[in-house]
Amino acid sequence: PVGLKPPTFTNDDVSRTFVRKMGSSFSLMCNGQGSPAPTT
Structure with missing residues (x-):
């Protein structure tokens, strides 16, 4: 599957805790x- 827009990263997080x-x-x-989510 292929999306219309390549992946992008909007933040500089090193780690995140949940x-x-x-x-x-x-x-x-x-x-x-x-983006948008790829479809088959």
Whole structure:
């Protein structure tokens, strides 16, 4: 799949911490995704 725009990075984060209860689910967002989201 190919997006219309190449990946871009909007910040200079070195690391980021997420606090969640043990056993809970969560999503990690990827700053390097193309835009709009690629389709097949």
